[in-house]
Amino acid sequence: DYYKAIKGEFTLLELPKLNLQPATHNPQHDEVEIVDMKKERWIKNYSPISKKLKSEIEYALKNKLQTILFINRQGMSSFSICSGCKTVLKCPGCERALVYNNSGIYKCPHCNYKTGVLAACSKCEGMVFKNVGLGTQKVERDLNNFFPGARIKRADAESMKKTAAQSELYQNFADGKIDILIGTQMITKNWDFPNVGLVGIIDADNLLNFPDFRSDERAFQNIIQAAGRTNRLNAKFPGKVIIQTFNPENKIIKLAAEGNFEKFYDQETLEREALGYPPFSRLIKLIFQDADKNKIEKETRAAYEKLKNAVANLKNYKIPPPFDPLIPKIRGRLKKQIIISFSAAEINPTLRKAINNLDRGWIIDIDPISVI
Structure with a gap:
């Protein structure tokens, strides 16, 4: 659509950026910061919460500000492998990796299949598995350990199953009854609250790992949209955004952190034109x-x-x-x-x-x- 607007096929309307400089503004917190998670591993921090993000959450709690943490995956892990033969535990109906749930069972994210408490490997019938990767529930568990007094809620497909659950969560957050909200893409749009002082993107790399020509575009959009939950109208101060990644030099992550849409557009169109992808086809x-x-x-x-x-x-x-x-x-x-x-x-x-x-x-x- 932006390409067509540049070509004159559509009319381009641009919203000016809000310039918020309230009395409570702290210039040290008015920024987007990329955290290199490789360095967290060097100091033996294996939590999905970096030291920097943890300190910013502490700052937000101390100043009675709300925090939104975005991770594009639910459950306790990304997948699980058998400790014996290293086979990935999969759904028999979808052949997709099952996700470990904090209830102690494994669930398929695409259908209603779930294992019993004693899941077994399809190859060797082993019953010991290693959970790999991150999910909303794992982040929630670590936050409860770090901040036992904080009011923490999770927003994903698993926790929002009940009727009106999302509207109830939205109202509770608006009323200040939630200090830290962890969620998937459902919390990156239309959550307009002036008291959000911190946004953390837990795993930016996960947004990029898709074999699709629009993968970079969607990653850029998701980071921008998540970061946009802070710095809202009537905010106490512009706030802070922490982007966690194992690849801090990635051009998409850096451009999203800068909010540089024009440069991203220029790079993306050059690549798509060379490969013959839309909008050039x-x-x-x-x-x-x-x-x-x-x-x-x-x-x-x-x-x-x-x-x-x-x-x-x-x-x-x-x-x-x-x-x-x-x-x-x-x-x-x-x-x-x-x-x-x-x-x-x-x-x-x-x-x-x-x-x-x-x-x-x-x-x-x-x-x-x-x-x-």
């Missing part, structure tokens, strides 16, 4: 899903041949062979997809006809927001 994502693996292979291969023949005499159309998406199986149904890229403004009629004549079961996504 258009995409069509075709997805076929079924419980029968042989049927999926046969159907996607046949569709690929038809589509390839449809664009054989057309310039600037590319159709690579079918491939598995990032999550190839959900609730027992397998997926395979075909991506079509082209530089024309409109879809060629011959190609459109070939797409419309595909067999039942295909999902057609024109100009998809993601190719994974």
Whole structure:
């Protein structure tokens, strides 16, 4: 959209940045700071909370300010591996890594599958697992240990299941009944509270690790949106943002910390133009899903041949062979997809006809927001 505005296709409207300089302003806290988590490991700090973030939380609590901590993953860990054979514990219906829950069981983030208290490895039947990575519950556990007197709440899919749970949490935070709020993306937008003095992004690296051409853009947006929860209108002072990462030299993290949208846009458009990604091309994502693996292979291969023949005499159309998406199986149904890229403004009629004549079961996504 910004690209189209620059080209004159859309009208660009810009909001001026708030310049807050209240009497209580402390210039030492008016900044975004990147914390290198490698250095935390060097000093034997293995908590997801860095020493710097911990001290800033202490400062916020002392001054009766609220803190928002953003981590884009729920549970106690990212995945769990068998201590015996090193096999990742996976959901049998989705083949995705199960997430350890603080109730002592493992759950699938994509379906309702959960293990019993005594989970077993699918390969060696071992029952001892090592939990790897971070999640909202692990952050909550450490914060409760560090700040036993603080009022701490968690906002993720697991804790927001009950009707009106999110609106109740929102009201409690607005009323000052919560000191520290830990959450996923649901707390990075529309949380406009002047008493938020600190925002911590627990694991910025996790936002970048997706094999998608919009991965950097989404990471930049998430960091900017999370950081924007502080420095609101009527705030006591502009506040502090802590970004934790194992890669402090990453250009996306540095540009987001600077709030430098123009430079990010310039770099991103150069890369996309070189690789032929939108906005310099258009995409069509075709997805076929079924419980029968042989049927999926046969159907996607046949569709690929038809589509390839449809664009054989057309310039600037590319159709690579079918491939598995990032999550190839959900609730027992397998997926395979075909991506079509082209530089024309409109879809060629011959190609459109070939797409419309595909067999039942295909999902057609024109100009998809993601190719994974």
